[in-house]
Amino acid sequence: MGSGDVKQEVTDKYSLRGRVFQRLRDDILSGKYEVGEELREVAIGEELGVSRTPVREAFRQLELEGLIQIILNKGAYVVGINDTDVRDIYLIRARLEGLAARWAVDRITDAQLEEMEENVYLAKFHAEKGHLEQMFDLDNRFHEILYEAAGSKMLEHQLKDYHQYVLRVRKKTLNNANRGPASNLEHEAIVDAIKSRNADEAERLAHQHIINAYENMLKNGLIRPED
Amino acid sequence: MGSGDVKQEVTDKYSLRGRVFQRLRDDILSGKYEVGEELREVAIGEELGVSRTPVREAFRQLELEGLIQIILNKGAYVVGINDTDVRDIYLIRARLEGLAARWAVDRITDAQLEEMEENVYLAKFHAEKGHLEQMFDLDNRFHEILYEAAGSKMLEHQLKDYHQYVLRVRKKTLNNANRGPASNLEHEAIVDAIKSRNADEAERLAHQHIINAYENMLKNGLIRPED
DNA sequence: TTTTGTATTATTGTATGCAATCCATGGTCC
């Protein structure tokens, strides 16, 4: 939020609470827990070898993220994320990602632009070699740079959240089909649009890029169409 | 998130933690604490008459909302919300609000549509009478209905958050100037577009509605232009 | 059989205690 502030992940990895939070988040997103399942503080604590305190604090955060619902004096229940949510996220992300690209046109730093170009170059290389893990990481990073380049803590925060949400689904996307190379080309076009300061084009391309990713998932049956 | 789930405020008002959370959130948004100020668990606890535990849990939530930054073993620092953030929120909200209106066209229930029409009618009444408080509440409710009518927990959650953020700024907006009646007219147009199932128009109007609200704030000097 | 009241248990909400960490102060050595 505050615009010119420190770069620091909101949830640190080195506190017990941070570890519990990330672990539970992963477990919920990966489907380890059934939707509607009740999470008990002691049980989770024992499983992770910590007391109730960090578990409770993690619960409060997960609640705020919408991953669990806490009912006073009753319990914490997994809300999860279904295909409808995934679709919604992609459609929301598409618009916000477009906005990010638009803002990046004016605000991107030279260093960020350079990293983007390197990213595209490397991604092309790894795509040829078939290095899926690297492609996945580079894709993640590409979008992160874009979010940062948009120069808005609010937007960055938001987009990173959504990005996280669909991480698991996305992993499948890149592995399956040959979305990788197509995605790379789109990245390249986005960078070009930003570099040539064409805001409309940047927004349009970034928007379409997310839509394409989603439709690719549909096409490969990774997600049910919905509606 | 899970799409068909219970209507329940994420943060309950009746636990100590809930009260601490809302209180701190209000205090931060209203500017009681300086940006960068350190919040100490014991001090806050004493002020509100509670122990560190609920304060800590509230801190974790505020951190996730981006209102404070917690540095491990060090402290919690107010991040706050500045004019840039407000602008960003309005621009983000404008796009998402448009999306909400678009989705509402297909998904709004008869009851919701009816409540919207009543809302517009009542708002017109109170505008004539100059009842600012009621207008403020009705305006809040109008947007809430729209978010609910969009039929997407993800989007609703998001928009309600942003709505909260700018609440204080918004209060000034309605009081000042004669934005009230203009806003009412725009609401009415949005309802009409939704009722006549014109998605493009609904999105355009809802988008513009937020932009107008923001520009009105600028015009009245409630916010500095920025950039 | 169903329902209702009650006692018991499980679980959460909050407070407190203890260990680890950080920060400021002051002292020592160069």
Add this chain to the structure above:
DNA sequence: GGACCATGGATTGCATACAATAATACAAAA
């Protein structure tokens, strides 16, 4: 005088203890 290190106090991170609430089981009454 300035850089380095030790020490004490303050503050957080986590664990545990206690209180309040809700769920369950079971018995008694209709």
